[in-house]
Amino acid sequence: MAPEAPPYTLLIIEDEIEITRAVGAALREQNPAIIEASGGKTGLDAVKSSHPDIIILDLGLPDLDGLEVCQRIRAVTDAPIIVLTARHGEADTVALLNAGADDYIIKPFSTQELAARVAAQLRRAAVPRHAPVSINADGLSIDIHLRQVKRGPMLVRLTPIEWEILAVLTSDPGRVFTHQQLFKAVWNRPYGDARLYLRVHLTNLRRKIERDPADPRLIITEPGVGYRFVAEW
Amino acid sequence: MAPEAPPYTLLIIEDEIEITRAVGAALREQNPAIIEASGGKTGLDAVKSSHPDIIILDLGLPDLDGLEVCQRIRAVTDAPIIVLTARHGEADTVALLNAGADDYIIKPFSTQELAARVAAQLRRAAVPRHAPVSINADGLSIDIHLRQVKRGPMLVRLTPIEWEILAVLTSDPGRVFTHQQLFKAVWNRPYGDARLYLRVHLTNLRRKIERDPADPRLIITEPGVGYRFVAEW
DNA sequence: CGCCAGCGTTAAGAATCCGCTAAGATCGGT
DNA sequence: ACCGATCTTAGCGGATTCTTAACGCTGGCG
Numbered sequence: 035m036a037p038e039a040p041p042y043t044l045l046i047i048e049d050e051i052e053i054t055r056a057v058g059a060a061l062r063e064q065n066p067a068i069i070e071a072s073g074g075k076t077g078l079d080a081v082k083s084s085h086p087d088i089i090i091l092d093l094g095l096p097d098l099d100g101l102e103v104c105q106r107i108r109a110v111t112d113a114p115i116i117v118l119t120a121r122h123g124e125a126d127t128v129a130l131l132n133a134g135a136d137d138y139i140i141k142p143f144s145t146q147e148l149a150a151r152v153a154a155q156l157r158r159a160a161v162p163r164h165a166p167v168s169i170n171a172d173g174l175s176i177d178i179h180l181r182q183v184k185r186g187p188m189l190v191r192l193t194p195i196e197w198e199i200l201a202v203l204t205s206d207p208g209r210v211f212t213h214q215q216l217f218k219a220v221w222n223r224p225y226g227d228a229r230l231y232l233r234v235h236l237t238n239l240r241r242k243i244e245r246d247p248a249d250p251r252l253i254i255t256e257p258g259v260g261y262r263f264v265a266e267w
Numbered sequence: 268m269a270p271e272a273p274p275y276t277l278l279i280i281e282d283e284i285e286i287t288r289a290v291g292a293a294l295r296e297q298n299p300a301i302i303e304a305s306g307g308k309t310g311l312d313a314v315k316s317s318h319p320d321i322i323i324l325d326l327g328l329p330d331l332d333g334l335e336v337c338q339r340i341r342a343v344t345d346a347p348i349i350v351l352t353a354r355h356g357e358a359d360t361v362a363l364l365n366a367g368a369d370d371y372i373i374k375p376f377s378t379q380e381l382a383a384r385v386a387a388q389l390r391r392a393a394v395p396r397h398a399p400v401s402i403n404a405d406g407l408s409i410d411i412h413l414r415q416v417k418r419g420p421m422l423v424r425l426t427p428i429e430w431e432i433l434a435v436l437t438s439d440p441g442r443v444f445t446h447q448q449l450f451k452a453v454w455n456r457p458y459g460d461a462r463l464y465l466r467v468h469l470t471n472l473r474r475k476i477e478r479d480p481a482d483p484r485l486i487i488t489e490p491g492v493g494y495r496f497v498a499e500w
Numbered sequence: 501c502g503c504c505a506g507c508g509t510t511a512a513g514a515a516t517c518c519g520c521t522a523a524g525a526t527c528g529g530t
Numbered sequence: 531a532c533c534g535a536t537c538t539t540a541g542c543g544g545a546t547t548c549t550t551a552a553c554g555c556t557g558g559c560g
Contacts, residue, residue, distance in 0.1 A: 112353070112375055181443040181492070193547060194491040229506080230550080237508060248508090257506070257557095426536060462517080463539075470519060481519090490517060490546055 040067035042156060045086035047077035047103070049096055053118070053141070057090060060145035061152060074098030081107050088156055091135070092118045093126055101129050108134035114155035118143075128259055131212045138210070138259075154208060169204050171265045172251055174243055176204060185243065195220060196239045199232075203253060203263035212260040236261065273300035275389060278319035280310035280336070282329055286351070286374070290323060293378035294385060307331030314340050321388055324368075325351045334366050341367030347388035351376075402437050404498045405484055407476055409437055418476065428453060429472045432465075436486060436496035445493040469494065 044066040048054045054070055061068075069084050071077035074095045081089065089107060093100040104115060114136040119127045127138050136158075137151055169176040175184045178201065183190040192200065198220040203211060211219075217228035240247040254262050277299040281287045287303055294301075302317050304310035307328045314322065322340060326333035333350070340348060350363055350371040363371060369391075370384055402409040408417045414430060416423040425433065431453040436444060444452075450461035473480040487495050 180439075180441045181489070181495075182441060195548075197492075231548090233507065234509085234549080237510090240508090255507070428537075460539095464537085466518060466520085467538080470521090473519090488518070 040065055042087040043067045043069065043084060044088050044090065044152070045069045045071065045077065045080050045084065046090045047071045047074065047080075047095070048090070048092040048118070049073060049094070050092070053092065056145070057148065060148040064149065064153070074100075074103040077103060078106055078110075081110055081113075085111070086113055088113055088152060088159070089115045090118060090152075091115055093120070093130070100126065101133055104130050104133045104135055112159070114159050116151060116155060128212050128214075131210060131259065132214055136209065158206070158208065169207070169265060172245065174252065176200065178204075183243065190242050192239070192242065195235050196242070199235060199239060200243070200263075203261060204265070207263050207265040210256050210260050210262045216260060232261075273298055275320040276300045276302065276317060277321050277323065277385070278302045278304065278310065278313050278317060279323045280304045280307065280313075280328070281323070281325040281351070282306060282327070283325070286325065289378065290381060293381040297382065297386070307333075307336040310336060311339055311343075314343055314346075318344070319346055321346055321385060321392070322348045323351060323385075324348055327353060334363065337363065337366040337368050345392075347392050349384060349388060402440070402498060405478065407485065409433065411437075416476065423475050425472070425475065428468050429475070432468060432472060433476070433496075436494060437498070440496050440498040443489050443493050443495045449493060465494070 041064065044061065046054055046057055046068065048057070048070070049072050058068055069080050069086060071080045074097050077089075077091070077095075080086070091100065091104060091107070095103065100117070104117070107113075107115060115134065117127060117130050117135045117138040118141055119130075119138050120141055131138065136155055139148060139151060168178070173186055177183075181197065183192055183197075183200070199216060202216060202219045213228040213232055216232060217226065221231070236253065237247075240250050240253060244250045244252055252264060254264055256262060274297065277294065279287055279290055279301065281290070281303070282305050291301055299320075302313055302319060304313045307330050310324070310328075313319070322344075324333065324337060324340070328336065337348060337350065340346075347369040348367060350368045351374055352363075352371055353374050369388055372381060372384060401411065406419055410416075411434065416425055416430075416433070432449060435449060435452045446461040446465055449465060450459065454464070469486065470480075473483050473486060477483045477485055485497060487497055489495060
């Protein structure tokens with residue numbers, strides 16, 4: 035029986051061989067074509083020559099800064115980038131997400147989690163998305179066109195800022211938006227203490243749309259990073 | 268067989284040649300006359316000189332801010348504007364739609380999707396307004412064709428502006444129309460303090476059609492945003 | 501065990517927005 | 531030119547929303 039053709043091409047930019055192997059093992063069932071690069075420069079070359087469908091990028095590269103690599107990849111392709119980050123490299127992770135990375139995984143990671151995230155990113159990238167007309171999650175329905183939110187049959191009144199936050203988060207369900215990304219999208223002014231504002235408005239927003247605001251299921255906090263909207267219902 | 272005359276004129280404002288070509292290829296079957304502009308300024312000139320039927324606008328232009336270009340196009344023409352936006356750019360879709368854009372597509376896009384959206388916008392622009400013939404809500408009946416409003420058996424006299432406001436709001440019940448959208452639809456002139464006018468005329472309109480003008484049920488205020496007509500009766 | 505950073509929550513003052521009134525200005529018909 | 535209807539413009543008071551600060555909780559870390 036002939037092996038099936040790889041369903042997608044994955045590029046992993048990683049200098050530690052153990053991790054490269056772990057990634058390969060985690061994704062064995064999906065049977066992707068895997069390209070390996072051990073540094074930022076070779077990684078960039080690989081992006082240009084191989085047109086991968088998804089890219090896994092480690093932060094601690096010896097030759098180039100991860101941030102720069104990420105930006106330069108983003109200048110060439112829209113393929114999803116998943117960042118591998120150490121436990122305490124949170125600041126770097128945030129900078130990377132701001133630079134265009136799609137998701138991040140903290141080392142050490144479970145093979146299941148990696149496989150799930152890769153699959154999720156591929157799913158999102160495969161469908162050229164337009165903002166969905168309506169979203170339904172956990173008894174909540176959001177109609178972008180009507181600018182209307184319902185909790186069951188009840189209309190929910192949102193203030194402009196609350197609506198903007200919800201609109202941004204739901205524009206790409208599952209994706210993490212950093213504090214800065216959200217702040218910039220909603221306030222559209224240079225800088226301020228993004229977290230200060232977001233904390234307050236997220237509280238108010240959750241009070242209106244979550245079943246139990248103390249145990250949010252729709253808008254999830256990513257500590258030190260930002261927020262994401264989950265629509266898996 | 269002689270080539271058929273172009274059914275419509277399309278202007279694409281885009282600095283990346285690959286995308287321009289991709290758009291051209293996607294629409295080949297529709298055989299439009301295509302005008303190309305590589306920047307915001309030349310794009311605006313082209314709008315004024317060529318009177319396109321539909322406009323495709325990339326956000327990431329080198330010379331001008333995409334939002335500004337959008338607004339300035341809208342000040343000149345009513346032709347549909349479809350915005351091309353990067354997946355990782357500021358997906359400030361709300362601001363875009365407020366600035367006068369009619370639809371947006373996230374890059375990368377499929378040729379089918381682009382063609383479908385262009386066709387949809389042209390269709391929508393061709394038919395001025397196809398609202399339901401009559402609306403009944405809370406004892407109020409509105410007949411669009413007859414230009415007639417009744418509160419029970421009593422005829423209600425509306426001034427031209429009041430009628431226009433009501434007609435716009437009821438053209439899409441439940442949807443929020445921003446101050447700017449309403450102002451543009453009714454007054455059809457570039458600038459003015461939309462809220463100032465709307466406040467007064469909304470007061471007068473409510474006095475005529477609401478049961479209790481102090482507690483409006485038909486025309487709901489969305490603070491900081493605009494108004495919506497509710498027809499859930 | 502105590503410290504600290506990050507987050508959620510609450511509350512109060514500031515800023516903004518809205519409904520309403522009313523006085524000119526404008527328009528259209530006779 | 532007159533007159534009534536409509537539109538524009540201004541301003542006040544009340545309501546809503548935003549900003550800002552303070553406090554409590556939790557979980558990691560020395």
